[in-house]
Amino acid sequence: MEKRVRVRFAPSPTGGLHMGGVRTALFNYLFAKKHGGDFILRIEDTDQTRFVEGAEEYIIKALKWCGIEPNEGVGFGDGPHAPYRQSERKELGIYKTYADKLIASGHAYYAFDTSEELDEMRRRLEAAKVVAPQYNAVTRQNMRNSLTLPEDEVKNLMEGGAKYVIRLNVPRNEEIRFNDIIRGWVTVNSAQVDDKVLLKSDGMPTYHLAHIVDDIEMEISHAVRGEEWLPSAPAHILIYRYLGLEDQMPKLAHLPLILNPDGNGKISKREARFPVFPLSWQDPREATPYIGYKESGYYPEAFVNILALLGWNPGTNEEFFTVDQLAHIFEFERVHKSGAKFDPEKAKWFNQHYLRLKPDAELAEAFKPILKEKGFERDQEFMIQFCKLVKEKVQFVQEFWDHGKYIFIAPQAYDEKVMAKKWNDKSRDIFDAVVAQFEAVKDWQVEEITTHFHNAEAQVGKVDMQLLRVLITGVAGGPQLFDMLALMGKEEVLKRLGTALNKL
């Protein structure tokens, strides 16, 4: 019988969760949903030196904003496998038990080497032109560990409270083969795998031990993680095997990485000219905060949508998907092997799409504080009409201002290009007629404005609409002209036309 699908997202709280992490979480979530399984949030806080205040809370908030909520785990309610923080699990002695099992079966050993001794070994090996210095079946013979030291010395060291780590006893030359859901069969020789530290000298497990123990204990069916873990997967296979748990091992899936749009490599928060964090993130150790997608004006729907299409596609020409839709069609078979460069331009396009789907009232609500900041306030009805008018031109709510500010602010100058091209000695008479017609408008609505505009044309000939636009707003572009005039109000429009005709 197939195991119940249980997957986990297991970040370490060493900083803000960036978009690559969110995508890993997303794929886990989608897979769980598709198969009616569980999605777990586990916090891998085994490195006390890298712990960052606020990171865990950030992760939880970010997942909530994205709408990819775990149904079990830290911040989302304890399930049957609590606690979900590895530091707490360590206190329960869970990892030590497994490490001891490996010691007992001879598949792990104690090592007493200090960090100076390890550095020294690497220097020695580099000097001897060893290309990849590592603690392994060969080099461990020259180091201080329970495989090289006499039994009673090991015993004395242990009883004397000497610092030690527990290392995996990796065989010298053995083919390790595993099947990755996304990559297929991968083969590595154990000579390439070092004797990984399983338990650190502070008693904390390393990732390698901890995630395996927890995946087993939490009955994880699929370990879905980034490609950066592929090289250590063979060591993990060995650990499962030596623990006698190979048959319970989760299936592995290594996701391709999200790459920088320009230049090379993984997305780096420092160099990126676009947001890399879902929510703004302030690292307590750094002065400047990183602005998030949310604060940049992205909708979570847009953010998740673009992420989903990085490294995966449905095989159709469709591109817009809600999380729920994705949960029906997502499959690892359609996940790519190669990394995907992130395209900020396309991300904006996605946001534009979702913005247009928003009701005008919601947009008005969101734009209100921005407008207030600029020193203007209008009633709800005005705001709704304004948003309706301008929304076709923007990708973000904050752009309502740039694309519509001339509705609030009378022009100081008039677009020179348009004026030079279109203003001539007949213009004054023409616009005098327009003014006269506008003054006669009783009900200042689009329909009547249009009628009176046509009346003016009947009297003086064709009126250049772009010129009219420039006289009123100062700029050559903008929303639908008569709609805009209706919104601005008769008084304002006539005032502006008066000013313009005076100046020219």
Added chain:
RNA sequence: GGCCCGUUCGUCUAGGGGUUAGGACACGUCCCUUUCACGGAUGAAACACGGGUUCGAUUCCCGUACGGGCUACCA
């Protein structure tokens, strides 16, 4: 350097032994529009290279190049 993984338009990608190699973003042109957009149409734009296998390879195999990841008592 070593090991592992990868490589279709600038970018995200579809496809797959015989196709005019399809779509999307961005870009160009046109249409619609008495203004501005939306929209519609259209254009330019790709199978990294070299060997095999095959009647035929972009597709399968092998090399090369290039890119990425890893190479810690970090995850």
